[in-house]
């Protein structure tokens with residue numbers, strides 16, 4: 001297919017590799033130790049793979065919550081923390097994110113034990129960012145979330161019209177979800193973020209506009225507005241994928257995003273990443289941003305100095321491996337310098353602004369020498385502002401560069417996560 005051909009060509013240009021190969025050749029203890037030794041700081045990600053109900057569009061690794069699996073999971077994650085604690089040798093942890101699945105399924109069921117163990121065993125220099133499900137946000141639960149040390153809370157609202165909530169099979173009404181968000185806003189979080197999905201089947205421009213205004217009126221500090229990504233291994237993704245045209249979809253999404261951009265910019269928000277808008281002066285809610293991170297739990301991915309590896313996606317297999325003293329790592333890839341640079345650029349573009357000097361600090365190479373021609377071209381077509389040190393993407397550039405990146409990332413996630421979900425210990429995955 002022509003898209004596969006293009007993907008391979010461009011990927012080769014940026015990474016210098018003919019193929020990106022993840023294999024079950026897992027890194028040994030000494031290699032992991034060496035990789036940690038070279039880090040100055042890192043982030044921690046914990047994956048909570050449980051939900052009360054499975055949504056038909058969701059690409060993430062999750063299963064239906066059960067008390068028994070949860071109990072065993074807590075023990076396994078604590079054991080994994082204990083494995084890594086001596087390896088980190090007191091390195092500062094400057095970002096801590098709990099994602100899922102639905103972390104709030106584990107409130108009062110061991111999540112507090114996991115986080116307090118993290119604060120006991122690692123040199124934590126940050127507060128917690130955590131995802132939550134709106135149905136879980138009672139007064140009691142919100143107090144428990146605050147008591148855990150969560151300062152940045154995200155709520156998966158997804159839509160502001162009952163017909164869309166029904167279509168995507170969310171188990172609440174607009175009236176209920178608004179009450180729960182208001183309750184969270186009334187607490188003392190540094191930043192409350194709402195996840196909102198646009199470009200839902202049959203969604204009108206007016207509905208998107210109405211949702212944008214509703215979010216502003218709720219008094220939240222941040223909105224993450226994702227277009228509905230259609231992952232072919234999800235039910236809804238398959239249904240919509242079959243009768244859609246990529247180019248029409250891209251232009252429709254641009255129009256819808258523009259409606260939201262206008263509302264947020266006029267209400268004191270500024271862009272904080274490709275899809276997120278944060279109130280000016282507020283510290284943003286975000287997943288791990290530092291260049292290196294340790295991922296714990298089933299499907300947790302770790303990006304260290306020269307390697308990237310992922311734990312098995314299967315919760316029972318993850319628990320079994322840890323109980324038996326085996327490694328839960330299922331797949332890994334050695335990262336050449338060229339790949340690390342491409343990865344660095346990908347994430348900085350996602351954040352929409354960055355400094356060339358940070359690249360030079362990280363790689364000891366001049367940014368302009370490596371990417372100067374590309375940046376000049378992008379600047380020429382109005383996609384970014386290319387200053388002497390600062391690069392800032394324009395709104396148009398943010399959208400189109402990211403749409404181009406999605407051409408790779410959605411396909412890569414599809415292959416990597418799609419395979420890992422069906423096979424707990426794949427031999428290899430080629431992207």
Ligand SMILES: C[S@@+](CC[C@H](N)C(=O)[O-])C[C@H]1O[C@@H](n2cnc3c(N)ncnc32)[C@H](O)[C@@H]1O
Pocket residue numbers: 051057058059060099100101102103131132133134155156157158195196197226227228229230231
């Ligand atoms: C792990 S969920 C958030 C927490 C909780 N599980 C929930 O659903 O309320 C992360 C977010 O990813 C987004 N998401 C999930 N599937 C998506 C898809 N196919 N396209 C775009 N965004 C998606 C949703 O906005 C969702 O809130």
Ligand code: SF4
Pocket residue numbers: 050051052053054055058059060062100101102133156
């Ligand atoms: S969207 Fe959230 S609640 Fe729904 S299946 Fe995914 S992680 Fe679970």
